[in-house]
Amino acid sequence: MNWTLEVVVVPVSDVDRARTFYEKGLGFAVDHDTGAGERRFVQLTPPGSGCSVVIGTGLTETAPGALQGLQLVVNDVRKARAELAGRGVEVSEVRFASPDGFRAATDDDDLNNAGFVFLSDPDGNGWAVQQITSRP
Known part of the structure; x- marks a missing residue:
C-alpha cells in the first residue's frame, strides 16, 4: 500500500x-x-510536485506564520535561487550544510544533498529549498 502526502x-x-x-x-x-x-x-x-499547499480562511486554527520547515527540492539550487530572486522573492544566499552547521556555499562545494536556500512567505511561514541531484 502506498501512502502519499498530497496536501499541506x-x-x-x-x-x-x-x-x-x-x-x-x-x-x-x-x-x-x-x-x-x-x-x-x-x-x-509546485511544478513537478505530487503534493500541494492549501491556503484559505477557516481551514486551520494554526496561527499565520507558525509553519516552519517546509521544504522544496530542486536539482540546481543556484538556478532556483536566481529564478526566485528574479521574481522578487527575498531569498537567502546559497548555504552549504556542513557537519558544523550551515555556512556560505563556495564554488568548490558539492551541493548535492547539502545546498540550500531559505525564504519565508509574507506571513513568515518558513521554507527551505534543497538541491538533490542524485539519491543514494
Missing part, C-alpha cells in the same frame, strides 16, 4: 496576498480557488 495546509492572514506570493513568486500552479460562505480554499502545486 499553510496558515495565512491574507489569502490574496499569499496566493500572489505562491503563484507569482514561487511559480506554483493554482489548481483551484473556491469560496464557500465564510470559507475560501486555494490549492496550489
Whole structure:
C-alpha cells in the first residue's frame, strides 16, 4: 500500500496576498480557488510536485506564520535561487550544510544533498529549498 502526502495546509492572514506570493513568486500552479460562505480554499502545486499547499480562511486554527520547515527540492539550487530572486522573492544566499552547521556555499562545494536556500512567505511561514541531484 502506498501512502502519499498530497496536501499541506499553510496558515495565512491574507489569502490574496499569499496566493500572489505562491503563484507569482514561487511559480506554483493554482489548481483551484473556491469560496464557500465564510470559507475560501486555494490549492496550489509546485511544478513537478505530487503534493500541494492549501491556503484559505477557516481551514486551520494554526496561527499565520507558525509553519516552519517546509521544504522544496530542486536539482540546481543556484538556478532556483536566481529564478526566485528574479521574481522578487527575498531569498537567502546559497548555504552549504556542513557537519558544523550551515555556512556560505563556495564554488568548490558539492551541493548535492547539502545546498540550500531559505525564504519565508509574507506571513513568515518558513521554507527551505534543497538541491538533490542524485539519491543514494
